[in-house]
Amino acid sequence: MLSGVRFIAAPLFVLLFSTVSIAAEGSGHGIDGSNLSLYWVIPFAGILLSIALFPLFAEDFWHHHFGKISAVWAFSLLIPMVITFGFNAALYEVLHAYLLEYFPFIILLLALFTVSGGVRIKGYLQGTPEVNTGLLLLGTILASWMGTTGAAMLLIRPMLRANAWREKKVHMVVFFIFLVANVGGSLTPLGDPPLFLGF
Template sequence: MRWPFALPFVGLLLSIATGPLLFPRVWHHHYGKIAAAWSIVTLVSIWWLAGGTAMLAAVTHALLAEYLSFIVLLFALYTVAGGIVVSGDIRGTPLSNTVILALGTAMASIVGTTGASMILVRPLIRANLARPHNRHVVIFFIILVANVGGALSPLGDPPLFVGFLNGVDFFWTTRSLWLQTLIVAGSLLAIFVVIDAWRFRGERAGAFTGSSSAPIRVRGLLNIPLIAAIVGCILLSASWKPGIAVDIIGTHLELQNLVRDAMLIVIALLSLWLTRDEHREANGFTWEPIREVAKLFAAIFVAIIPVLAMLDAGKDGAFAWLLSAVTEPNGTPKEVAYFWYTGLMSAFLDNAPTYLLFFKLAGGNVDNLMNALSGTLSAISMGAVYMGALTYIGNAPNFMIAAIATERGIKMPSFFGYLLIASSVLVPLFLLLTLLPIAPVLH
Protein backbone atom coordinates (compact mmCIF):
# COMPACT_ATOMS: atom_id res chain seq x y z
CA MET A 1 0.00 0.00 0.00
CA ARG A 2 1.12 3.54 -0.79
CA TRP A 3 0.19 6.85 0.77
CA PRO A 4 -3.08 7.44 -1.18
CA PHE A 5 -4.66 4.57 0.78
CA ALA A 6 -4.32 6.71 3.92
CA LEU A 7 -6.56 9.45 2.48
CA PRO A 8 -9.85 8.05 3.89
CA PHE A 9 -8.31 8.13 7.36
CA VAL A 10 -7.17 11.71 6.80
CA GLY A 11 -10.67 12.56 5.54
CA LEU A 12 -12.22 11.05 8.68
CA LEU A 13 -9.90 13.05 10.95
CA LEU A 14 -10.68 16.25 9.04
CA SER A 15 -14.40 15.53 9.33
CA ILE A 16 -14.09 15.09 13.10
CA ALA A 17 -12.00 18.25 13.31
CA THR A 18 -14.06 20.55 11.09
CA GLY A 19 -17.59 19.10 11.23
CA PRO A 20 -18.64 20.60 14.59
CA LEU A 21 -17.12 23.93 13.51
CA LEU A 22 -18.21 24.33 9.88
CA PHE A 23 -21.52 22.46 9.74
CA PRO A 24 -22.52 21.72 13.37
CA ARG A 25 -26.19 20.92 12.75
CA VAL A 26 -25.43 18.39 10.01
CA TRP A 27 -22.54 16.91 11.98
CA HIS A 28 -24.43 16.39 15.26
CA HIS A 29 -27.33 14.70 13.45
CA HIS A 30 -25.32 12.63 10.98
CA TYR A 31 -21.80 12.10 12.37
CA GLY A 32 -22.36 8.35 12.44
CA LYS A 33 -23.26 8.27 8.74
CA ILE A 34 -20.30 10.49 7.81
CA ALA A 35 -17.89 8.29 9.76
CA ALA A 36 -19.41 5.15 8.21
CA ALA A 37 -18.95 6.63 4.72
CA TRP A 38 -15.19 7.03 5.27
CA SER A 39 -15.06 3.45 6.57
CA ILE A 40 -16.77 2.20 3.42
CA VAL A 41 -14.30 4.11 1.22
CA THR A 42 -11.45 2.44 3.15
CA LEU A 43 -12.93 -1.03 2.72
CA VAL A 44 -13.57 -0.50 -0.98
CA SER A 45 -9.94 0.57 -1.47
CA ILE A 46 -8.71 -2.58 0.32
CA TRP A 47 -11.05 -4.74 -1.77
CA TRP A 48 -9.78 -3.05 -4.96
CA LEU A 49 -6.15 -3.69 -3.98
CA ALA A 50 -6.26 -7.13 -2.37
CA GLY A 51 -9.69 -8.66 -2.98
CA GLY A 52 -12.75 -9.36 -0.91
CA THR A 53 -11.20 -12.08 1.26
CA ALA A 54 -8.35 -9.84 2.43
CA MET A 55 -10.78 -6.98 3.05
CA LEU A 56 -13.08 -9.20 5.13
CA ALA A 57 -10.15 -10.58 7.12
CA ALA A 58 -8.78 -7.07 7.79
CA VAL A 59 -12.07 -5.58 8.98
CA THR A 60 -12.83 -8.67 11.09
CA HIS A 61 -9.47 -8.34 12.84
CA ALA A 62 -9.90 -4.59 13.38
CA LEU A 63 -13.39 -4.88 14.86
CA LEU A 64 -13.19 -8.16 16.80
CA ALA A 65 -9.54 -8.30 17.91
CA GLU A 66 -9.03 -4.57 18.57
CA TYR A 67 -12.21 -2.48 18.68
CA LEU A 68 -14.49 -4.89 20.56
CA SER A 69 -12.41 -5.13 23.75
CA PHE A 70 -11.66 -1.40 23.54
CA ILE A 71 -15.30 -0.31 23.46
CA VAL A 72 -16.53 -2.97 25.92
CA LEU A 73 -14.04 -1.74 28.55
CA LEU A 74 -15.03 1.89 27.92
CA PHE A 75 -18.73 0.98 28.09
CA ALA A 76 -18.27 -0.84 31.40
CA LEU A 77 -16.25 1.97 33.00
CA TYR A 78 -18.61 4.64 31.67
CA THR A 79 -21.68 2.81 32.94
CA VAL A 80 -20.33 1.89 36.37
CA ALA A 81 -18.62 5.22 37.06
CA GLY A 82 -21.75 7.04 35.89
CA GLY A 83 -23.62 5.53 38.85
CA ILE A 84 -21.29 7.12 41.42
CA VAL A 85 -22.61 10.54 42.45
CA VAL A 86 -20.45 13.10 44.21
CA SER A 87 -22.96 15.63 45.51
CA GLY A 88 -22.85 18.68 47.75
CA ASP A 89 -21.99 22.32 47.38
CA ILE A 90 -18.61 22.42 45.69
CA ARG A 91 -17.59 25.88 44.53
CA GLY A 92 -15.35 26.04 41.51
CA THR A 93 -12.55 27.91 43.28
CA PRO A 94 -8.89 27.47 42.32
CA LEU A 95 -8.35 25.42 45.49
CA SER A 96 -11.26 23.02 44.98
CA ASN A 97 -10.52 22.65 41.26
CA THR A 98 -6.87 21.86 41.98
CA VAL A 99 -7.84 19.28 44.60
CA ILE A 100 -10.20 17.55 42.14
CA LEU A 101 -7.54 17.56 39.40
CA ALA A 102 -4.88 16.21 41.75
CA LEU A 103 -7.23 13.53 43.08
CA GLY A 104 -8.22 12.46 39.56
CA THR A 105 -4.59 12.35 38.45
CA ALA A 106 -3.74 10.06 41.37
CA MET A 107 -6.82 7.87 40.76
CA ALA A 108 -6.16 7.43 37.02
CA SER A 109 -3.44 4.79 37.39
CA ILE A 110 -5.63 2.79 39.80
CA VAL A 111 -9.10 2.83 38.20
CA GLY A 112 -8.03 3.87 34.70
CA THR A 113 -8.25 7.22 32.97
CA THR A 114 -11.82 6.48 31.87
CA GLY A 115 -12.94 5.45 35.36
CA ALA A 116 -11.37 8.45 37.10
CA SER A 117 -12.72 10.81 34.44
CA MET A 118 -16.28 9.54 34.63
CA ILE A 119 -16.34 9.71 38.44
CA LEU A 120 -15.04 13.28 38.73
CA VAL A 121 -15.90 15.14 35.51
CA ARG A 122 -19.55 15.80 36.37
CA PRO A 123 -18.87 17.19 39.88
CA LEU A 124 -16.14 19.38 38.37
CA ILE A 125 -18.50 20.68 35.68
CA ARG A 126 -21.29 21.37 38.21
CA ALA A 127 -18.86 23.26 40.44
CA ASN A 128 -17.79 25.54 37.60
CA LEU A 129 -21.01 26.05 35.61
CA ALA A 130 -21.66 29.40 37.27
CA ARG A 131 -18.27 30.76 36.24
CA PRO A 132 -18.10 32.74 32.98
CA HIS A 133 -14.65 31.27 32.23
CA ASN A 134 -14.68 27.52 32.79
CA ARG A 135 -13.50 25.66 29.72
CA HIS A 136 -9.84 25.83 30.79
CA VAL A 137 -10.80 23.72 33.82
CA VAL A 138 -12.12 20.94 31.56
CA ILE A 139 -9.10 21.20 29.25
CA PHE A 140 -6.68 20.65 32.15
CA PHE A 141 -8.92 17.84 33.39
CA ILE A 142 -8.56 16.11 30.01
CA ILE A 143 -4.80 16.56 30.03
CA LEU A 144 -4.19 15.44 33.63
CA VAL A 145 -6.92 12.96 34.54
CA ALA A 146 -7.65 11.44 31.13
CA ASN A 147 -4.01 11.12 30.09
CA VAL A 148 -0.96 11.99 32.22
CA GLY A 149 -2.35 10.43 35.39
CA GLY A 150 -2.63 7.02 33.75
CA ALA A 151 1.12 6.65 33.16
CA LEU A 152 1.99 4.59 36.23
CA SER A 153 0.26 1.26 35.68
CA PRO A 154 -1.15 -0.94 32.89
CA LEU A 155 -4.60 -0.27 34.35
CA GLY A 156 -4.15 3.45 33.79
CA ASP A 157 -4.04 3.81 30.03
CA PRO A 158 -4.71 1.44 27.09
CA PRO A 159 -1.16 1.66 25.61
CA LEU A 160 0.39 0.44 28.86
CA PHE A 161 -2.15 -2.36 29.06
CA VAL A 162 -1.09 -3.39 25.55
CA GLY A 163 2.50 -3.52 26.83
CA PHE A 164 1.41 -5.60 29.82
CA LEU A 165 -0.30 -8.09 27.52
CA ASN A 166 2.97 -8.32 25.59
CA GLY A 167 4.97 -9.22 28.69
CA VAL A 168 5.97 -5.91 30.31
CA ASP A 169 6.10 -6.32 34.10
CA PHE A 170 3.06 -4.85 35.88
CA PHE A 171 5.11 -2.49 38.07
CA TRP A 172 7.74 -1.64 35.43
CA THR A 173 6.03 1.63 34.45
CA THR A 174 5.65 2.61 38.12
CA ARG A 175 9.36 2.11 38.75
CA SER A 176 10.48 3.67 35.47
CA LEU A 177 8.14 6.63 34.95
CA TRP A 178 7.28 7.93 38.43
CA LEU A 179 9.79 10.80 38.29
CA GLN A 180 8.85 11.94 34.78
CA THR A 181 5.14 11.72 35.59
CA LEU A 182 5.68 13.68 38.81
CA ILE A 183 7.51 16.41 36.88
CA VAL A 184 4.83 16.68 34.17
CA ALA A 185 1.81 16.40 36.47
CA GLY A 186 3.29 18.76 39.08
CA SER A 187 4.16 21.34 36.43
CA LEU A 188 0.69 21.12 34.89
CA LEU A 189 -1.01 21.58 38.27
CA ALA A 190 1.19 24.62 38.98
CA ILE A 191 0.32 26.13 35.58
CA PHE A 192 -3.36 25.44 36.21
CA VAL A 193 -3.31 27.14 39.62
CA VAL A 194 -1.83 30.30 38.06
CA ILE A 195 -4.33 30.38 35.18
CA ASP A 196 -7.37 29.53 37.30
CA ALA A 197 -6.47 32.03 40.03
CA TRP A 198 -6.02 34.74 37.39
CA ARG A 199 -9.38 33.90 35.78
CA PHE A 200 -11.14 33.61 39.13
CA ARG A 201 -9.86 36.97 40.32
CA GLY A 202 -11.16 38.70 37.21
CA GLU A 203 -14.67 37.23 37.40
CA ARG A 204 -17.61 38.95 39.02
CA ALA A 205 -18.01 38.45 42.73
CA GLY A 206 -21.57 37.31 42.10
CA ALA A 207 -20.52 34.28 40.09
CA PHE A 208 -21.36 32.23 43.19
CA THR A 209 -24.38 32.93 45.32
CA GLY A 210 -24.96 31.83 48.86
CA SER A 211 -22.65 29.77 51.00
CA SER A 212 -21.89 26.08 51.12
CA SER A 213 -24.63 24.34 53.08
CA ALA A 214 -24.98 20.82 51.70
CA PRO A 215 -22.09 18.58 52.77
CA ILE A 216 -20.18 16.62 50.16
CA ARG A 217 -21.57 13.11 49.85
CA VAL A 218 -20.75 10.11 47.69
CA ARG A 219 -23.71 7.99 46.64
CA GLY A 220 -23.94 4.88 44.52
CA LEU A 221 -21.11 3.30 46.54
CA LEU A 222 -22.09 -0.20 45.37
CA ASN A 223 -20.43 0.73 42.07
CA ILE A 224 -17.01 0.96 43.73
CA PRO A 225 -16.70 -2.85 44.16
CA LEU A 226 -17.95 -3.14 40.57
CA ILE A 227 -15.01 -0.97 39.43
CA ALA A 228 -12.75 -3.28 41.45
CA ALA A 229 -14.37 -6.20 39.61
CA ILE A 230 -13.55 -4.53 36.27
CA VAL A 231 -9.90 -4.24 37.34
CA GLY A 232 -9.97 -7.88 38.45
CA CYS A 233 -11.32 -8.98 35.05
CA ILE A 234 -8.46 -7.21 33.27
CA LEU A 235 -5.84 -8.77 35.53
CA LEU A 236 -7.45 -12.20 35.15
CA SER A 237 -7.37 -12.02 31.35
CA ALA A 238 -3.67 -11.18 31.48
CA SER A 239 -2.69 -13.98 33.89
CA TRP A 240 -5.06 -16.80 32.86
CA LYS A 241 -3.87 -18.48 29.65
CA PRO A 242 -5.94 -21.61 28.90
CA GLY A 243 -4.59 -21.83 25.35
CA ILE A 244 -8.07 -22.01 23.80
CA ALA A 245 -8.99 -19.73 20.90
CA VAL A 246 -11.70 -19.31 18.30
CA ASP A 247 -10.68 -18.51 14.73
CA ILE A 248 -12.92 -16.15 12.76
CA ILE A 249 -11.63 -15.45 9.25
CA GLY A 250 -8.03 -15.53 10.43
CA THR A 251 -8.62 -13.58 13.66
CA HIS A 252 -7.80 -15.60 16.79
CA LEU A 253 -10.06 -14.69 19.71
CA GLU A 254 -8.60 -16.18 22.87
CA LEU A 255 -10.93 -17.58 25.49
CA GLN A 256 -9.64 -15.40 28.33
CA ASN A 257 -10.39 -12.24 26.33
CA LEU A 258 -13.89 -13.41 25.40
CA VAL A 259 -14.60 -14.28 29.03
CA ARG A 260 -13.25 -10.89 30.15
CA ASP A 261 -15.44 -8.97 27.70
CA ALA A 262 -18.52 -11.01 28.67
CA MET A 263 -17.86 -10.37 32.37
CA LEU A 264 -17.41 -6.62 31.72
CA ILE A 265 -20.80 -6.50 30.02
CA VAL A 266 -22.38 -8.37 32.94
CA ILE A 267 -20.78 -5.93 35.41
CA ALA A 268 -22.18 -2.96 33.45
CA LEU A 269 -25.65 -4.53 33.41
CA LEU A 270 -25.40 -5.19 37.16
CA SER A 271 -24.61 -1.53 37.70
CA LEU A 272 -27.66 -0.50 35.67
CA TRP A 273 -29.85 -2.91 37.63
CA LEU A 274 -28.54 -2.15 41.14
CA THR A 275 -28.00 1.61 40.93
CA ARG A 276 -30.97 3.82 41.71
CA ASP A 277 -32.25 5.78 38.74
CA GLU A 278 -32.09 9.03 40.69
CA HIS A 279 -28.32 8.64 41.10
CA ARG A 280 -27.76 8.65 37.35
CA GLU A 281 -30.30 11.45 36.95
CA ALA A 282 -28.40 13.52 39.53
CA ASN A 283 -25.26 12.92 37.47
CA GLY A 284 -26.96 14.11 34.29
CA PHE A 285 -26.10 10.69 32.89
CA THR A 286 -26.98 10.07 29.23
CA TRP A 287 -25.81 7.54 26.65
CA GLU A 288 -24.93 10.10 23.98
CA PRO A 289 -21.21 10.56 24.88
CA ILE A 290 -20.46 6.81 24.80
CA ARG A 291 -22.63 6.42 21.69
CA GLU A 292 -20.60 9.11 19.91
CA VAL A 293 -17.30 7.54 20.97
CA ALA A 294 -18.50 4.09 19.86
CA LYS A 295 -19.49 5.27 16.37
CA LEU A 296 -16.47 7.48 15.69
CA PHE A 297 -13.87 5.05 17.03
CA ALA A 298 -15.41 2.16 15.11
CA ALA A 299 -14.75 4.22 11.97
CA ILE A 300 -11.26 5.14 13.19
CA PHE A 301 -10.33 1.48 13.79
CA VAL A 302 -11.46 0.63 10.24
CA ALA A 303 -10.00 3.66 8.44
CA ILE A 304 -6.65 3.24 10.18
CA ILE A 305 -6.14 -0.28 8.71
CA PRO A 306 -4.13 0.91 5.65
CA VAL A 307 -2.06 3.32 7.79
CA LEU A 308 -1.04 0.58 10.23
CA ALA A 309 -0.33 -1.79 7.34
CA MET A 310 2.02 0.74 5.76
CA LEU A 311 3.74 1.35 9.09
CA ASP A 312 3.98 -2.37 9.83
CA ALA A 313 5.74 -2.94 6.49
CA GLY A 314 8.81 -1.23 7.99
CA LYS A 315 11.61 -0.48 5.55
CA ASP A 316 9.59 -1.99 2.69
CA GLY A 317 6.56 0.24 3.25
CA ALA A 318 5.51 3.79 2.51
CA PHE A 319 6.74 4.88 5.95
CA ALA A 320 10.25 3.43 5.63
CA TRP A 321 11.57 6.87 6.50
CA LEU A 322 10.10 6.44 9.98
CA LEU A 323 12.25 3.40 10.76
CA SER A 324 15.40 5.25 9.74
CA ALA A 325 14.27 8.32 11.72
CA VAL A 326 14.20 6.40 15.02
CA THR A 327 17.31 4.25 14.45
CA GLU A 328 21.01 5.10 14.30
CA PRO A 329 23.03 3.69 11.36
CA ASN A 330 24.51 1.09 13.74
CA GLY A 331 21.01 -0.08 14.76
CA THR A 332 20.86 1.73 18.12
CA PRO A 333 17.44 3.24 18.82
CA LYS A 334 17.14 7.03 19.11
CA GLU A 335 15.21 7.51 22.33
CA VAL A 336 14.28 11.14 21.76
CA ALA A 337 12.98 10.27 18.30
CA TYR A 338 10.94 7.37 19.71
CA PHE A 339 9.40 9.73 22.29
CA TRP A 340 8.37 12.40 19.78
CA TYR A 341 7.30 10.15 16.92
CA THR A 342 5.30 7.85 19.21
CA GLY A 343 3.72 10.85 20.90
CA LEU A 344 2.81 12.86 17.82
CA MET A 345 1.38 9.82 16.05
CA SER A 346 -0.53 8.84 19.21
CA ALA A 347 -2.24 12.23 19.16
CA PHE A 348 -3.77 11.49 15.75
CA LEU A 349 -3.77 7.69 15.34
CA ASP A 350 -5.02 6.62 18.82
CA ASN A 351 -2.31 5.82 21.30
CA ALA A 352 -2.87 2.07 21.89
CA PRO A 353 -2.11 0.80 18.34
CA THR A 354 0.64 3.43 18.01
CA TYR A 355 2.32 2.11 21.17
CA LEU A 356 2.20 -1.46 19.81
CA LEU A 357 3.61 -0.33 16.47
CA PHE A 358 6.68 1.34 18.01
CA PHE A 359 7.02 -1.48 20.54
CA LYS A 360 7.47 -3.85 17.60
CA LEU A 361 9.60 -1.33 15.72
CA ALA A 362 12.01 -1.35 18.69
CA GLY A 363 12.41 -5.12 18.36
CA GLY A 364 9.50 -6.43 20.45
CA ASN A 365 11.84 -8.39 22.78
CA VAL A 366 10.28 -7.53 26.13
CA ASP A 367 13.25 -8.63 28.27
CA ASN A 368 15.61 -6.50 26.21
CA LEU A 369 13.24 -3.53 26.25
CA MET A 370 12.76 -3.64 30.03
CA ASN A 371 16.51 -3.83 30.67
CA ALA A 372 19.14 -2.86 28.08
CA LEU A 373 16.65 -0.74 26.10
CA SER A 374 14.62 0.52 29.06
CA GLY A 375 15.12 4.11 27.89
CA THR A 376 13.51 3.24 24.57
CA LEU A 377 10.51 1.55 26.20
CA SER A 378 10.16 4.51 28.57
CA ALA A 379 10.24 6.90 25.61
CA ILE A 380 7.53 4.90 23.81
CA SER A 381 5.39 4.70 26.97
CA MET A 382 5.67 8.39 27.81
CA GLY A 383 5.04 9.48 24.24
CA ALA A 384 1.91 7.35 23.90
CA VAL A 385 0.41 8.35 27.27
CA TYR A 386 1.42 12.00 27.61
CA MET A 387 0.89 13.11 24.03
CA GLY A 388 -2.47 11.38 23.79
CA ALA A 389 -3.64 14.61 25.45
CA LEU A 390 -2.78 16.76 22.42
CA THR A 391 -6.05 16.11 20.54
CA TYR A 392 -9.59 14.98 21.28
CA ILE A 393 -8.95 11.66 19.51
CA GLY A 394 -5.57 10.82 21.05
CA ASN A 395 -7.28 8.90 23.85
CA ALA A 396 -10.94 7.86 24.02
CA PRO A 397 -11.78 9.61 27.35
CA ASN A 398 -10.75 12.95 25.80
CA PHE A 399 -13.64 12.89 23.35
CA MET A 400 -16.02 11.59 26.00
CA ILE A 401 -15.20 14.39 28.46
CA ALA A 402 -15.53 17.04 25.76
CA ALA A 403 -18.91 15.61 24.75
CA ILE A 404 -20.16 15.60 28.36
CA ALA A 405 -18.95 19.17 28.94
CA THR A 406 -20.61 20.38 25.72
CA GLU A 407 -23.82 18.62 26.67
CA ARG A 408 -23.80 20.41 30.04
CA GLY A 409 -23.38 23.85 28.43
CA ILE A 410 -19.63 24.45 28.52
CA LYS A 411 -18.35 25.86 25.22
CA MET A 412 -15.42 23.60 24.48
CA PRO A 413 -12.89 24.63 21.81
CA SER A 414 -12.99 23.09 18.34
CA PHE A 415 -10.63 20.26 17.37
CA PHE A 416 -7.98 22.69 16.18
CA GLY A 417 -8.67 25.11 19.02
CA TYR A 418 -8.09 22.37 21.59
CA LEU A 419 -4.96 21.23 19.72
CA LEU A 420 -3.56 24.76 19.85
CA ILE A 421 -4.32 25.24 23.56
CA ALA A 422 -3.05 21.81 24.62
CA SER A 423 0.11 22.17 22.52
CA SER A 424 0.91 25.58 24.00
CA VAL A 425 0.80 24.03 27.49
CA LEU A 426 2.29 20.59 26.82
CA VAL A 427 4.97 21.02 24.15
CA PRO A 428 7.23 23.18 26.38
CA LEU A 429 6.96 20.50 29.10
CA PHE A 430 7.83 17.77 26.60
CA LEU A 431 10.86 19.79 25.49
CA LEU A 432 11.81 20.07 29.17
CA LEU A 433 11.50 16.29 29.54
CA THR A 434 13.73 15.84 26.52
CA LEU A 435 16.46 18.12 27.88
CA LEU A 436 16.23 18.05 31.68
CA PRO A 437 19.11 16.13 33.34
CA ILE A 438 16.88 15.23 36.31
CA ALA A 439 14.73 13.10 33.98
CA PRO A 440 17.51 11.12 32.31
CA VAL A 441 15.32 8.54 30.58
CA LEU A 442 15.63 10.46 27.29
CA HIS A 443 19.18 11.03 26.11
Protein backbone atom coordinates in the same frame (compact mmCIF):
# COMPACT_ATOMS: atom_id res chain seq x y z
CA MET B 1 -42.86 -7.58 19.57
CA LEU B 2 -40.78 -9.93 21.72
CA SER B 3 -40.93 -12.71 19.14
CA GLY B 4 -39.66 -10.26 16.51
CA VAL B 5 -36.69 -9.37 18.71
CA ARG B 6 -35.93 -13.08 19.22
CA PHE B 7 -36.26 -13.66 15.48
CA ILE B 8 -33.59 -11.01 14.83
CA ALA B 9 -31.40 -11.68 17.88
CA ALA B 10 -30.92 -15.42 17.35
CA PRO B 11 -29.32 -15.19 13.88
CA LEU B 12 -27.18 -12.25 14.99
CA PHE B 13 -25.98 -14.26 17.99
CA VAL B 14 -25.00 -17.20 15.75
CA LEU B 15 -23.38 -14.86 13.22
CA LEU B 16 -21.37 -13.12 15.93
CA PHE B 17 -19.87 -16.33 17.30
CA SER B 18 -19.19 -17.78 13.87
CA THR B 19 -17.38 -14.61 12.81
CA VAL B 20 -15.38 -14.56 16.04
CA SER B 21 -14.09 -18.04 15.25
CA ILE B 22 -13.28 -16.99 11.68
CA ALA B 23 -11.45 -13.86 12.84
CA ALA B 24 -9.49 -15.67 15.53
CA GLU B 25 -8.53 -18.78 13.55
CA GLY B 26 -5.09 -17.64 12.52
CA SER B 27 -2.77 -14.79 11.80
CA GLY B 28 -1.74 -15.85 8.29
CA HIS B 29 -4.80 -14.39 6.58
CA GLY B 30 -4.23 -10.73 7.32
CA ILE B 31 -2.62 -8.00 5.29
CA ASP B 32 1.05 -7.30 5.96
CA GLY B 33 1.04 -3.69 7.08
CA SER B 34 4.76 -3.22 6.49
CA ASN B 35 4.17 -3.37 2.73
CA LEU B 36 1.44 -0.71 2.67
CA SER B 37 2.17 2.72 1.25
CA LEU B 38 1.22 6.00 2.90
CA TYR B 39 -1.81 6.28 0.60
CA TRP B 40 -3.64 3.82 2.85
CA VAL B 41 -3.60 6.48 5.61
CA ILE B 42 -5.73 8.92 3.58
CA PRO B 43 -9.15 7.53 4.66
CA PHE B 44 -8.10 7.58 8.32
CA ALA B 45 -6.79 11.14 8.07
CA GLY B 46 -9.93 12.08 6.14
CA ILE B 47 -12.33 10.85 8.80
CA LEU B 48 -10.29 12.56 11.55
CA LEU B 49 -10.25 15.84 9.65
CA SER B 50 -13.97 15.49 8.91
CA ILE B 51 -14.72 14.98 12.62
CA ALA B 52 -12.53 17.95 13.54
CA LEU B 53 -13.43 20.46 10.84
CA PHE B 54 -16.98 19.82 9.61
CA PRO B 55 -18.61 20.75 12.96
CA LEU B 56 -16.67 24.02 12.91
CA PHE B 57 -17.15 25.10 9.30
CA ALA B 58 -20.30 23.27 8.13
CA GLU B 59 -22.19 22.44 11.31
CA ASP B 60 -25.64 21.91 9.81
CA PHE B 61 -24.29 19.79 6.95
CA TRP B 62 -22.28 17.66 9.38
CA HIS B 63 -25.19 17.06 11.76
CA HIS B 64 -27.46 15.97 8.93
CA HIS B 65 -24.92 13.88 6.99
CA PHE B 66 -22.20 12.66 9.38
CA GLY B 67 -23.21 9.03 8.83
CA LYS B 68 -22.91 9.39 5.06
CA ILE B 69 -19.55 11.14 5.35
CA SER B 70 -18.27 8.37 7.63
CA ALA B 71 -19.53 5.73 5.19
CA VAL B 72 -17.72 7.45 2.30
CA TRP B 73 -14.43 7.32 4.21
CA ALA B 74 -15.02 3.70 5.26
CA PHE B 75 -15.75 2.61 1.69
CA SER B 76 -12.79 4.63 0.41
CA LEU B 77 -10.66 2.21 2.43
CA LEU B 78 -12.66 -0.99 1.96
CA ILE B 79 -13.15 -0.88 -1.82
CA PRO B 80 -9.43 -0.41 -2.64
CA MET B 81 -8.62 -3.06 -0.02
CA VAL B 82 -10.92 -5.58 -1.72
CA ILE B 83 -9.53 -4.70 -5.16
CA THR B 84 -5.89 -4.87 -4.05
CA PHE B 85 -5.86 -7.76 -1.59
CA GLY B 86 -9.04 -9.69 -2.36
CA PHE B 87 -12.35 -10.13 -0.58
CA ASN B 88 -11.15 -12.72 1.96
CA ALA B 89 -8.22 -10.63 3.19
CA ALA B 90 -10.41 -7.53 3.45
CA LEU B 91 -13.13 -9.47 5.30
CA TYR B 92 -10.53 -10.87 7.68
CA GLU B 93 -9.19 -7.39 8.48
CA VAL B 94 -12.68 -5.95 9.01
CA LEU B 95 -13.70 -8.82 11.30
CA HIS B 96 -10.40 -8.61 13.15
CA ALA B 97 -10.80 -4.87 13.69
CA TYR B 98 -14.38 -5.14 14.93
CA LEU B 99 -14.37 -8.37 16.91
CA LEU B 100 -10.87 -8.45 18.38
CA GLU B 101 -10.13 -4.74 18.79
CA TYR B 102 -13.23 -2.52 18.70
CA PHE B 103 -15.74 -4.60 20.71
CA PRO B 104 -13.32 -5.45 23.58
CA PHE B 105 -12.38 -1.78 23.80
CA ILE B 106 -16.02 -0.65 23.94
CA ILE B 107 -16.82 -3.32 26.55
CA LEU B 108 -13.91 -2.10 28.70
CA LEU B 109 -15.09 1.52 28.41
CA LEU B 110 -18.64 0.46 29.26
CA ALA B 111 -17.41 -1.39 32.35
CA LEU B 112 -15.35 1.58 33.55
CA PHE B 113 -18.22 3.97 32.81
CA THR B 114 -20.75 1.76 34.63
CA VAL B 115 -18.64 1.15 37.72
CA SER B 116 -17.46 4.74 38.11
CA GLY B 117 -20.81 6.21 37.10
CA GLY B 118 -22.51 4.39 39.98
CA VAL B 119 -20.24 5.97 42.60
CA ARG B 120 -21.33 9.30 44.03
CA ILE B 121 -18.85 11.29 46.06
CA LYS B 122 -20.55 13.59 48.56
CA GLY B 123 -18.97 16.42 50.41
CA TYR B 124 -18.98 20.14 50.91
CA LEU B 125 -16.30 21.27 48.51
CA GLN B 126 -16.10 24.95 47.70
CA GLY B 127 -14.70 25.63 44.24
CA THR B 128 -11.70 27.66 45.30
CA PRO B 129 -8.52 27.59 43.18
CA GLU B 130 -6.86 25.33 45.77
CA VAL B 131 -9.75 22.82 45.80
CA ASN B 132 -9.97 22.82 42.00
CA THR B 133 -6.23 22.25 41.69
CA GLY B 134 -6.47 19.43 44.23
CA LEU B 135 -9.34 17.78 42.34
CA LEU B 136 -7.43 18.05 39.07
CA LEU B 137 -4.30 16.59 40.67
CA LEU B 138 -6.25 13.76 42.31
CA GLY B 139 -8.03 13.00 39.04
CA THR B 140 -4.78 12.99 37.08
CA ILE B 141 -3.19 10.56 39.54
CA LEU B 142 -6.28 8.33 39.71
CA ALA B 143 -6.49 8.23 35.90
CA SER B 144 -3.22 6.31 35.78
CA TRP B 145 -4.49 3.68 38.21
CA MET B 146 -8.13 3.27 37.26
CA GLY B 147 -8.24 4.55 33.70
CA THR B 148 -9.11 7.90 32.23
CA THR B 149 -12.77 7.00 31.77
CA GLY B 150 -13.18 5.81 35.36
CA ALA B 151 -11.40 8.79 36.90
CA ALA B 152 -13.31 11.26 34.74
CA MET B 153 -16.67 9.69 35.60
CA LEU B 154 -15.77 9.59 39.29
CA LEU B 155 -14.65 13.20 39.69
CA ILE B 156 -16.55 15.28 37.12
CA ARG B 157 -19.68 15.57 39.27
CA PRO B 158 -17.82 16.74 42.41
CA MET B 159 -15.94 19.24 40.24
CA LEU B 160 -19.16 20.59 38.72
CA ARG B 161 -20.98 20.72 42.08
CA ALA B 162 -18.08 22.49 43.79
CA ASN B 163 -18.07 25.16 41.09
CA ALA B 164 -21.82 25.52 40.54
CA TRP B 165 -21.74 29.00 42.07
CA ARG B 166 -19.19 30.33 39.56
CA GLU B 167 -20.28 32.27 36.49
CA LYS B 168 -17.19 31.37 34.45
CA LYS B 169 -16.40 27.68 34.79
CA VAL B 170 -15.89 26.37 31.26
CA HIS B 171 -12.11 26.59 31.58
CA MET B 172 -12.16 24.16 34.52
CA VAL B 173 -14.00 21.55 32.48
CA VAL B 174 -11.49 22.02 29.65
CA PHE B 175 -8.59 21.54 32.09
CA PHE B 176 -10.39 18.52 33.55
CA ILE B 177 -10.76 16.95 30.10
CA PHE B 178 -7.10 17.54 29.26
CA LEU B 179 -5.63 16.43 32.58
CA VAL B 180 -7.95 13.71 33.87
CA ALA B 181 -9.46 12.29 30.69
CA ASN B 182 -6.29 12.44 28.57
CA VAL B 183 -2.88 13.20 30.09
CA GLY B 184 -3.55 11.38 33.36
CA GLY B 185 -3.63 8.02 31.62
CA SER B 186 -0.05 8.32 30.42
CA LEU B 187 1.78 7.30 33.60
CA THR B 188 0.92 3.59 33.53
CA PRO B 189 -0.58 1.20 30.95
CA LEU B 190 -3.58 0.78 33.27
CA GLY B 191 -4.54 4.41 32.75
CA ASP B 192 -4.99 4.10 29.01
CA PRO B 193 -7.67 1.55 28.03
CA PRO B 194 -6.06 0.63 24.67
CA LEU B 195 -2.77 -0.08 26.43
CA PHE B 196 -4.67 -1.98 29.12
CA LEU B 197 -6.06 -4.26 26.39
CA GLY B 198 -2.59 -4.80 24.98
CA PHE B 199 -2.55 -2.56 21.91
